[in-house]
Amino acid sequence: MLLLASGALLPASALAQIGSTPKPGQGAPADDPKPQPPAAAAPEKPIVSDEEFEKSLPPLSDDVNAPLEQIAPADPATAPGGSVAVEPIEDAADLDSAGKEAEIAAPLPPIAEFDTTPVAETAQVNDEAAVEIRYVTRVTGLDELGLTDQFENLSALEDGDGRAANAAIIGARAREDEKLAVRLMRSLGYYDATAVATVEQTPDKQVGAGERRVTATIAATPGPLYRLGTIKLDAGPTVPPTLIADNFALKVGEAIDAVRVQAAEARISLVLPQTGYPFAEVGQRDILLDEETHTGDYVLPITTGARSSFGGIRTEGDAVFDTRHIGILTRFGRDDLYDSRKVDDLRDALIATSLFSTVSVEPVKTGQAGPDGTEYVDLLVRQTKGPPRTLAAEAGYSTGQGFRAEVSWTHRNLFPPEGALILTGVAGTQEQGASATFRRSNAGKRDRTLQIFASALRSDVEAFTSLTGTLGARISYDSTPIWQKPLTYSFGIELVGTREDRYDFARGARERGNYFIGALPLFAGWDKSDDLLNPTRGFRVKANLSPETSVRGAVRPYARAMAEGTAYYPVSDSIVIAGRARFGTIQGIGRDLLAPSRRYYAGGGGSVRGFGYQELGPRSPDGKPVGGRSFNEFAIEARYRFGNFGIVPFIDAGQVYESKIPQMTDMRFGVGVGGRMYTNFGPLRLDIATPIARKPGESKVALYISIGQAF
Known part of the structure; x- marks a missing residue:
């Protein structure tokens, strides 16, 4: 055994880290001494008689400390068999050796007379090439x-x-x-x-x-396969009684596979803290092997600890949040059965605020009785403040819009808890501006964000020029790189004052005018894709609705709406087919009464690639886009990835219409190919496209550089 x-x-x-040697008889070659030849027959008489041997010895001194005397060379004539028994000293080297023996016996000189100069030795150099x-x-x-x-x-x-x-x-x-x-x-x-x-x-x-x-x-x-003969889980009582057995994957008769055994034990270590046992511990297994039956008796000791419920929250260290705000981040309540997954979720929520250099969450025993025979455990949050400020920048380029760069400065906790101030500046070929935003994250509820913002922006695009000031507020529930939520939404209010130029078809000339707009923008999204920045499967559906009022001599209420759907289908591990369809409509107002910046346009890197920014749709007599009240867009891509790079051929289509319902006529198409470089913060995108059946004045080739997939 x-x-x-x-x-x-x-x-x-x-396995390569621990040694193991086959036992004798189990494959290690045993010593196999070579057979010895038979012993030679003994001679009839000794080669050298005892009497002759004794005579050849020199006389011995009675002084045991005296040096040995030299043995006189034997006479070749008297040596047995005519051979020389001892070689005589014939050269200087032999004489020197004999002299050294006498020197060894001499008294040592005083230490002061020793020469302590190191002996210089010449290193031997091997000029031959290494074999x-x-x-x-x-x-x-x-x-x-x-x-x-x-x-x-x-x-x-x-x-x-x-x-x-x-x-x-x-x-x-x-x-x-x-x-x-x-x-x-x-x-x-x-x-x-x-x-x-x-x-x-x-x-x-x-x-x-x-x-x-x-x-x-x-x-x-390999030899015979050993299988589990018996399984014994040595544990205390649990609720339900079969909790451990139901989650233990090994069965009698299975092979004693190290990976499966460790996986089964790891599952017990995982399940118990998820079902009310925060202090459960899995001990060291014992397996008793039977060499005759080739089976093993398996024993696993398990300490479950007390079944527990959530109690309160404690904190220590350089506190960023008090216990009240930490309680807002939890997804459990007092008296709920302890679940380690909810503890991990709380720790992730704290990390996501980016306000800690280190933070940990761990259960602490209280000894207090809880509901249903449990004991309360408190969660101890250890906090250490991190740097609250961030300076960020991003840049992009497209042939239709030129260069665009944005720089932002953020203090994430200027107004505790989680009250951030964000200052942003934009500089580009077609737009320049600045904005200030107050943002309260987890505002009274987990994942709810309150924003109050003000901005001033100058735009000089092909369709119009504008100088716009905006004041607004919004409450949102958004996805983040850490939590990609299935359902997201937002609602808010915007007050816009803008001075823009437009083409007056009645007068046949351009004019500038002031517009005052009030809007209540609403958004809802349903996301079932597998990744926020680089989806490879699933779908997304988005809807925008903005009831608005334009005041320019008279009050004119209207509504802007848009719907978008995207889908992602993996053909193989390296190829994903992605598609998009988007529609928009404006109801309740004529196109020419709308501020040019509130109309719909199409064309560009985020729309129909191959065309310049706002290049599609109806145009005024002076050749500039005038926008429309409806549009449609379609796109399909084949995303081929190899390592950290990718190639993406694509076809886009779309059009803008003066009517309030998209007509699906006079569709324009663009075709191109893109390159991707995948990073830990998302793919870098470079797309080159050209329009099909290009018309005079339209772009021959369009180039787009940005971060993230096109959709």
């Missing part, structure tokens, strides 16, 4: 078990790339791989596994001067 403790089961990724041995590695017995790839990833022989300085290094690598093969097989339950490493030279396969080809072979023999 063999006792296998918890350290004996190892995941394949960690390199090339070898090939051959493995047998692991492919049938599916272990070949793991072996090659961890192999010392494979890591050497088939080259070594000498044969000793190849042998050492082979011995390491021999142990590795055994550990890999044992990780699957083959505990009688053996492996033998051999290194053979094949001189007939010469590679080049100074190089020799050798073959290192690892022959693995």
Whole structure:
């Protein structure tokens, strides 16, 4: 019987870190002494008689400390068999050796007379080129078990790339791989596994001067597979009683696979804190192997601890938030059954504020009785303040809009808790402006944001020029890079004052005028895609509705609405087909009574690529776009990714109409190809497109550079 403790089961990724040697008789070659030749027959009489041997010895002194006397050379004539018994001292080197023996026996000189000057030695230089041995590695017995790839990833022989300085290094690598093969097989339950490493030279396969080809072979023999004979989970009572057994994945009769065993134990460690046991601990397993039946009796000790419910919140350290605001971030209430997933969610919410250098959340025992036989646990939040200010910048370019750069400065906690001040400046070919925003995150409720903003912007686009001031407020529930929410929404109010030029068709000339607009913008979105910045599957649906009133001599109420749908379908691991459809309409007012900045336009990097910004749609007699009351847009892309780069061919289509309902006629198409470089903050996008059936005055080629996918 063999006792296998918890350290004996190892995941394949960690097997190369612990040694293991096959037991004798399990594959390790046993010593096989060569057969000895039969002893020679004893001579009839000794070669040298005892009497002759005694006579040849020199006389010995009675002084045990005296140096040994020299042995006189034997007379060749009297040596047995006519051979010389002792060589005489014939050269200076032999004489010097004899003199040194006498010198050793002499008294040592005083220490002061020693010469302490270091002896300079000349290093030997080997001018010959270092000999390199090339070898090939051959493995047998692991492919049938599916272990070949793991072996090659961890192999010392494979890591050497088939080259070594000498044969000793190849042998050492082979011995390491021999142990590795055994550990890999044992990780699957083959505990009688053996492996033998051999290194053979094949001189007939010469590679080049100074190089020799050798073959290192690892022959693995798995032996019988050990299976679980019995399973015992040594744990206290739980609610429900079968909680541990229902979540333990191993069954009697299964192979003792290290990965499956560790995964089953990890699941228990995960499930118990999620179901009311915050202090549960999984102990070290014991597996008793039976070499006759090839089974193992499995025992796992588990300490469940008290079943618990959420109590209060404590905090310590350099506090950023008080316990009241931390309570707003929680998704649980007092008396709820403890769930570690909700604790992790609270920690993520704290991290998402970007106001901490370090923050942790952990349960603390209180000893107080809770509901349903539980005990209360408090959550201890340890806080350390981080830098609250951020300076950010972004830039983009397109042939229709030119350059655009934006710089922002943010103090995320100027008005605690989470009251931020954001100052933004915009400079570009077609627009320049500045804005100031007050933002309260988690405003009285988790994930709810309040914004109050003011901005001034000058625009000089092809359709119009404007100088616009905006004052507004908005409450929103948005997705973030940490939490991509299925449902998002916003509602608010805007007061806009703008001075813009427009073409007066009645007069046949352009004129400038002032517009005062009040709007109640509403938004709702449903997102079932798999990623916020780079979706590869799923869909999104968005809807905007903005009841507005334009005041220019008279009050004219109207409504602007837009709907958009996008879908993403993965054809393979590297190709995603993405599509988009978008429609817009303005009801309740004529086009020419609208401020030019409130009309719909199409064309550009975020619309129909291949055309310049606002290039599609009806035009005035002076050749400038006048916008419309409705539009439609369509796009389809094939996103091919290889590593951190990608190629995206695409086709876009769209048009703007004077009517209040899109007509789906006179559609214009653009075709192009884009490049992507994928980063940890989203893809960098470069698209080049051209219009199909280009008309005079339209762009020949359009270039767009930005961050994120087109949709």
